[in-house]
Amino acid sequence: DTEVTQTPKHLVMGMTNKKSLKCEQHMGHRAMYWYKQKAKKPPELMFVYSYEKLSINESVPSRFSPECPNSSLLNLHLHALQPEDSALYLCASSQIRDRGEKLFFGSGTQLSVL
Amino acid sequence: SQQGEEDPQALSIQEGENATMNCSYKTSINNLQWYRQNSGRGLVHLILIRSNEREKHSGRLRVTLDTSKKSSSLLITASRAADTASYFCATFSGGYQKVTFGTGTKLQVIP
Numbered sequence: 001d002t003e004v005t006q007t008p009k010h011l012v013m014g015m016t017n018k019k020s021l022k023c024e025q026h027m028g029h030r031a032m033y034w035y036k037q038k039a040k041k042p043p044e045l046m047f048v049y050s051y052e053k054l055s056i057n058e059s060v061p062s063r064f065s066p067e068c069p070n071s072s073l074l075n076l077h078l079h080a081l082q083p084e085d086s087a088l089y090l091c092a093s094s095q096i097r098d099r100g101e102k103l104f105f106g107s108g109t110q111l112s113v114l
Numbered sequence: 115s116q117q118g119e120e121d122p123q124a125l126s127i128q129e130g131e132n133a134t135m136n137c138s139y140k141t142s143i144n145n146l147q148w149y150r151q152n153s154g155r156g157l158v159h160l161i162l163i164r165s166n167e168r169e170k171h172s173g174r175l176r177v178t179l180d181t182s183k184k185s186s187s188l189l190i191t192a193s194r195a196a197d198t199a200s201y202f203c204a205t206f207s208g209g210y211q212k213v214t215f216g217t218g219t220k221l222q223v224i225p
Contacts, residue, residue, distance in 0.1 A: 031211045042215040043157070043215050045214060048211050055211065088154065090157070094211065098144075099165075100144045100162075102147060103147075103149075103159060103204075103213060104159070105149075105157045108155065
């Protein structure tokens, strides 16, 4: 199984809503990532978890709250978002090596904030 | 923050022609990777080249890396309409598994 599964594929939420994005992989990867991608722009790194611990937070606003309940699951909790947070949210996973390994991406969640 | 700048931003070629895209980056790296993204979808890994390698091939793909110039190029030979996509370079700078993407090249292959 070489898939990263993201749910939901599409999400529309109001600025007062609370929602969660979910990501799952069963490749035994111990690094998991959240990226945000605006239209016609490259993916921007948000968070990295290594061995279920948050290792990188790229100064992301607190209205985005990541969680890694176990080595296969990654969540992104959303609260009080702004319309400018509308974007494609991508999850990825990889093995952990000192010299780096390739990332496997999910197909993303297209988020619209009204 | 972005590590890499890619050029050209957009490239349009005829089917059968070769496509070359370039990536420049700013800091030292452990490896450089290339990814493809079809419109609005997840990214697919194409090839990884480590900092001690200068050239790598995979099928119709050829990647070069010049660490002294902090640059890389991706060559797609004998392009096909199915190669139409955005292509991104990504750098791994070691420690904490940080992978940062370049600005991307949008490739259109005309049948």
